[in-house]
Amino acid sequence: MSEDCCSTHLIDGDGTFNTSGLEAFMKSVKLSECGLSYAVVSIMGPQSSGKSTLLNHLFHTDFKEMDAFKGRTQTTKGIWMARCTGIEPCTIVMDLEGTDGRERGEDDTAFEKQSALFALAVSDIVLINMWCHDIGREQAANKPLLKTVFQVMMRLFSPRKTTLLFVIRDKTRTPLENLEPVLREDIQKIWDSVPKPDAHTETLLSEFFNVEVVALSSYEEKEELFREQVASLRQRFNKSIAPGGLAGDRRGVVPASGFSFSSQEIWKVIKENKDLDLPAHKVMVATVRCEEIANEKFASFLMNEEWIEVDETVKSHPVTGFGKKISSILDTCFSGYDMEAAYFEEGVRSAKRKQMEEKFLQVIQPAYQCMLGHIRSATLQKFKEAFDKALSGGQSFAAATQSCCASYIKQFDEGCADAFIKHTNWDAARVKEKFRRDLDAHVTDVRTAKLSELKASFEKKLNDALTAPIEALFDNAGDDTWPSIRKLLQRESEKAVSGFSTALTAFDLNEEEKDKMLSGLKDHARDVVEGKAKEDAGRVIIRMKDRFTTLFSHDNDSMPRVWTGNEDIRAITKTARAASLKLLSVMAAIRLDNVADNIESTLELALVDTKAASKALQDALASSSWEKVPASQTLITPVQCKSLWRQFKTETEYTVTQAISAQEASKRGNNWLPPPWAIIALLVLGFNEFMTLLRNPLWLLLIFVVYLLVKAFWVQLDVSHEFRNGFLPGLFSISTKFLPTVLNILRRLSEQNQGPASNDSRRNPALTSSNSFASDSPSAAHAKAQ
Numbered sequence: 001m002s003e004d005c006c007s008t009h010l011i012d013g014d015g016t017f018n019t020s021g022l023e024a025f026m027k028s029v030k031l032s033e034c035g036l037s038y039a040v041v042s043i044m045g046p047q048s049s050g051k052s053t054l055l056n057h058l059f060h061t062d063f064k065e066m067d068a069f070k071g072r073t074q075t076t077k078g079i080w081m082a083r084c085t086g087i088e089p090c091t092i093v094m095d096l097e098g099t100d101g102r103e104r105g106e107d108d109t110a111f112e113k114q115s116a117l118f119a120l121a122v123s124d125i126v127l128i129n130m131w132c133h134d135i136g137r138e139q140a141a142n143k144p145l146l147k148t149v150f151q152v153m154m155r156l157f158s159p160r161k162t163t164l165l166f167v168i169r170d171k172t173r174t175p176l177e178n179l180e181p182v183l184r185e186d187i188q189k190i191w192d193s194v195p196k197p198d199a200h201t202e203t204l205l206s207e208f209f210n211v212e213v214v215a216l217s218s219y220e221e222k223e224e225l226f227r228e229q230v231a232s233l234r235q236r237f238n239k240s241i242a243p244g245g246l247a248g249d250r251r252g253v254v255p256a257s258g259f260s261f262s263s264q265e266i267w268k269v270i271k272e273n274k275d276l277d278l279p280a281h282k283v284m285v286a287t288v289r290c291e292e293i294a295n296e297k298f299a300s301f302l303m304n305e306e307w308i309e310v311d312e313t314v315k316s317h318p319v320t321g322f323g324k325k326i327s328s329i330l331d332t333c334f335s336g337y338d339m340e341a342a343y344f345e346e347g348v349r350s351a352k353r354k355q356m357e358e359k360f361l362q363v364i365q366p367a368y369q370c371m372l373g374h375i376r377s378a379t380l381q382k383f384k385e386a387f388d389k390a391l392s393g394g395q396s397f398a399a400a401t402q403s404c405c406a407s408y409i410k411q412f413d414e415g416c417a418d419a420f421i422k423h424t425n426w427d428a429a430r431v432k433e434k435f436r437r438d439l440d441a442h443v444t445d446v447r448t449a450k451l452s453e454l455k456a457s458f459e460k461k462l463n464d465a466l467t468a469p470i471e472a473l474f475d476n477a478g479d480d481t482w483p484s485i486r487k488l489l490q491r492e493s494e495k496a497v498s499g500f501s502t503a504l505t506a507f508d509l510n511e512e513e514k515d516k517m518l519s520g521l522k523d524h525a526r527d528v529v530e531g532k533a534k535e536d537a538g539r540v541i542i543r544m545k546d547r548f549t550t551l552f553s554h555d556n557d558s559m560p561r562v563w564t565g566n567e568d569i570r571a572i573t574k575t576a577r578a579a580s581l582k583l584l585s586v587m588a589a590i591r592l593d594n595v596a597d598n599i600e601s602t603l604e605l606a607l608v609d610t611k612a613a614s615k616a617l618q619d620a621l622a623s624s625s626w627e628k629v630p631a632s633q634t635l636i637t638p639v640q641c642k643s644l645w646r647q648f649k650t651e652t653e654y655t656v657t658q659a660i661s662a663q664e665a666s667k668r669g670n671n672w673l674p675p676p677w678a679i680i681a682l683l684v685l686g687f688n689e690f691m692t693l694l695r696n697p698l699w700l701l702l703i704f705v706v707y708l709l710v711k712a713f714w715v716q717l718d719v720s721h722e723f724r725n726g727f728l729p730g731l732f733s734i735s736t737k738f739l740p741t742v743l744n745i746l747r748r749l750s751e752q753n754q755g756p757a758s759n760d761s762r763r764n765p766a767l768t769s770s771n772s773f774a775s776d777s778p779s780a781a782h783a784k785a786q
């Protein structure tokens with residue numbers, strides 16, 4: 001006998017449900033895989049009425065049978081269960097403890113009722129075993145049993161339609177056709193006699209039961225015939241659940257995977273003596289089972305290696321084909337659930353599926369968000385690179401922005417599509433919005449940087465174009481300085497603004513932004529001029545002094561002046577100062593707006609012609625602002641001008657004094673004749689000496705020689721130079737140099753005397769040889785030389 005047909009004790013005589021036994025049984029017969037394609041058959045009947053014998057012959061099971069030689073004692077206690085062998089679909093058969101058993105006593109019908117209710121609740125077909133001779137008998141053994149069956153049936157709120165197959169045992173010669181009506185009449189009588197709830201008073205028996213009748217010969221007396229009849233009956237159990245089969249119109253079947261839980265619960269309810277609400281029970285079974293299946297699927301998902309890998313990887317890196325991978329795992333899990341929960345209540349099943357999906361998606365959501373984060377950051381990075389490349393490749397800013405944005409938003413969308421999990425309605429719109437903001441922020445940053453770069457370059461050009469010319473204009477500060485600066489500023493500003501405006505067209509700026517930038521550049525140009533003016537105003541004193549010195553120390557031909565005594569230092573000083581004052585007035589204020597002011601006239605009147613200056617003018621210079629000149633345009637305030645002028649005058653005074661001194665010294669140097677009175681005195685007092693000289697001219701010669709000697713000493717000793725440091729140091733210096741100078745003069749004189757002779761000898765060697773011949777005596781030679 002195969003393992004399939006090994007019977008299991010499902011409920012023992014004490015009413016204890018064998019849960020583990022049922023689970024093991026279900027596993028061994030693989031009942032869970034059957035879905036709705038299975039049938040449950042039970043048998044009820046009096047004790048020792050050959051129930052087990054019939055089942056074993058009918059379904060090839062191994063229920064314990066009574067040993068015929070031991071007498072009619074109870075063999076089956078509680079409920080046993082086995083799988084019918086060789087019958088399709090999978091059919092489970094339950095052998096119930098016999099009714100009216102002597103062992104429990106006549107009054108103990110509790111278990112009988114409980115087991116009958118259990119059998120009715122879980123079975124598609126209930127065999128009611130009865131002796132043939134009981135038919136039509138008032139005291140028939142099966143009558144209480146049927147009463148019980150019908151009574152308990154009322155406790156099922158909405159009973160399933162069960163097939164009651166009456167198996168008449170030990171059939172007599174009376175043909176079945178005659179017996180059946182009697183039996184059906186008995187059954188109807190019993191049905192009618194059973195008290196019913198109000199809802200079912202008019203309910204027909206046929207609404208709850210299919211009644212079938214079969215008669216079998218005695219197993220003990222006509223075994224051969226019995227076997228034949230059982231074999232033919234067996235055929236009726238094949239495909240019993242198909243339409244037209246024994247249980248073809250059954251209702252409310254619990255899916256096979258819920259059979260264990262369902263039967264446990266039913267038994268529990270029965271034991272608690274409660275009524276059985278089968279539809280509610282079915283929902284309850286479906287709820288529990290669907291929950292179990294969903295949990296199973298969820299647990300298997302959490303353990304799924306592919307999911308674990310994806311979940312781990314996505315924390316640090318993007319996963320290619322993320323959506324497909326997750327969708328495929330979910331497909332497997334969800335279709336597994338659908339398959340296993342297929343036969344449970346539709347409502348319960350789909351509600352549980354929804355719950356399960358939510359549970360799954362809660363776990364997957366962080367990974368999905370992570371993935372979107374990767375897509376966002378990776379695409380943004382790529383965008384930045386492409387954008388930089390496009391800009392450095394010479395593409396215009398607006399074109400690069402448009403093409404790169406479009407291309408990388410498309411890439412982002414593709415990435416999101418790749419990450420999309422088909423089981424969800426997750427929308428990447430928020431992340432896309434963020435991504436767009438990222439792009440915009442980057443474009444704005446780059447644009448700001450590029451614009452400021454561009455602006456800086458134009459500003460630099462302006463600086464270069466303005467600074468040096470302005471410096472030069474200030475160097476030559478005069479009446480036309482500010483008009484020239486204004487012209488220069490306008491020309492350079494226009495040039496820069498036009499260049500800048502052309503460059504800005506690439507940035508797709510709106511008019512307002514563009515105008516702002518252009519006016520910014522114009523302002524910068526003005527700032528450069530103002531800054532330069534301020535800078536130069538800080539050095540105005542140096543310029544003034546330079547200008548003064550230049551004009552004072554050079555003549556009209558720019559030649560350095562030599563103070564000979566004929567120059568009009570006063571006039572020169574006045575001119576130089578006037579030029580410096582002009583410079584001060586030019587530098588005193590910024591005159592870019594061409595507003596007339598009276599700075600120059602005020603300064604001239606107040607500083608140059610101080611004596612003639614009115615009190616009002618003096619007061620004007622005590623102010624810290626110029627009339628008609630705003631503070632922002634003031635470079636040097638009147639007070640500062642006054643103090644600068646004072647400083648200028650003080651610092652240039654020395655130059656003038658020097659010039660005057662030089663002029664006087666020069667005058668003194670040129671006037672070597674003594675004053676006329678001294679000449680007359682000399683003539684009067686020296687008349688005698690003069691007459692003496694005229695009388696003896698040798699005196700004249702002597703005086704001349706003495707003069708020559710004194711002159712020689714004067715020149716050699718550089719007497720005027722020596723006395724430069726004072727009389728005493730000069731005297732000392734001359735006394736030390738006197739002797740060497742005398743010797744020097746003597747040596748020179750002697751050299752001069754010898755010089756012509758030696759020169760002659762070099763020019764005429766013949767003469768030299770004759771001379772050498774003639775110079776036998778040194779005295780002769782000396783005489784010759786003399």
Ligand SMILES: Nc1nc2c(ncn2[C@@H]2O[C@H](COP(=O)(O)OP(=O)(O)OP(=O)(O)O)[C@@H](O)[C@H]2O)c(=O)[nH]1
Nearest residue numbers: 047048049050051052053066068074075076098219
């Ligand atoms: N007269 C008669 N006796 C039978 C028939 N079939 C079986 N028996 C005998 O009846 C006795 C009881 O057989 P079981 O099959 O054990 O009866 P049961 O109804 O299962 O008994 P419990 O499980 O104790 O209720 C055995 O001795 C059988 O040989 C039959 O068709 N007619």
